Amino acid sequence: MNREEKRQLKLDAILRHAAAAFMEKGYYKTSLDDIARLHNVTKPTLYYYVKNKEDILIKCEDVASVRINGLLDQVTACAGNGFIQLENFIRGYIEIITDDIIRCHIRHRGQREDKAARNASLKMHRGIEHRVREIFIKGMNDGSIRDCNSTIIAILLFDALNGISAWYRDEGELNHEELVQQVLLLVTEGVKNKV
Amino acid sequence: MNREEKRQLKLDAILRHAAAAFMEKGYYKTSLDDIARLHNVTKPTLYYYVKNKEDILIKCEDVASVRINGLLDQVTACAGNGFIQLENFIRGYIEIITDDIIRCHIRHRGQREDKAARNASLKMHRGIEHRVREIFIKGMNDGSIRDCNSTIIAILLFDALNGISAWYRDEGELNHEELVQQVLLLVTEGVKNKV
């Protein structure tokens, strides 16, 4: 195994440890010493892999960005009308957000001290939201999705889905498939009974 | 004006200033000096009104609890089937969450260092969620709401609604009534086009 690869693996492990700690105790209540301890090294070692504490969040965001955009690539590349693409996105997204690094990004996106980082984060988030909006618009054009304000609906959807990452555990008693079904049903037909 | 009343007013103003600051910069990036400055006093004065920094969050939570439970009292007291109560709750909740103190509570519920406070917060949150679940169950019984997993759906609804408090501004360009309409439509019939 190459040196660069080893380094990458260690960085990944550090991100994973950090993300888990951030999810459990929150960003500010987690010290770099805590993270270092989880990784069985001392604090200064971390600085060999990350620039500073905030850089951990940024690197988590990079991972998240790749995965979510990858999902969107996959979903939009598939044939199928807008509604079907939306369904596939939701399914895939719920899958993705059980990963600690993604969960960490979802929870801590927003708290960037560095201005440039804050802008980059915002931009990447807007990009993703935009792509989901595009799916809604596609669906409205092909008639599979009813007329609606795609901006508002996309945000509401994201908030609900992102919320899931805060409470849902894969190991928990709630069945993954049932969760997906409930979300899809809600998005498909709402909750009002049509008799 | 009575002394006790004046004190209460000042406490309220402090909470409001603190809540606004917490929303803008986040809890940990806001120092007590910042809050004191907003209120034109010095830090030690704050300790005359609150026990410590965390106590500010707790007092915000108290305010939020009263308002949200008040809304639920009002909604459930009204005649009308489950779905209508649900609609009224959503309408009222979107109204409520533009208030800085409530927004602050929504954003910072979850980060309680003190164990007792953390439990109390969780309990109050569960209480509210339970009452909303009851509305869903009522609706399923009277036939106004389709069969669904009320636990999951209630959480998804809350996440979407609470999310609104993070981005929606009363002064913004987005019309309040349109927001309410979009949310209600989503909850009522989803987004799939029924031809």
Added chain:
DNA sequence: TTATATTGTTACCCATGAGTAACTTAAACT
């Protein structure tokens, strides 16, 4: 095997910010 880059360590510095002690001023009740 020796030179060099890569990881890692110990031991610090230093800013920040929560919380307190001791004191002053202003208000309110008798």
Added chain:
DNA sequence: AGTTTAAGTTACTCATGGGTAACAATATAA
């Protein structure tokens, strides 16, 4: 008026934790 209580101030303490300098060990390459 004079005494007491509320409200606020200045001037600290002190723990925490991000970040760094300087040094040590280990692996890679010549």
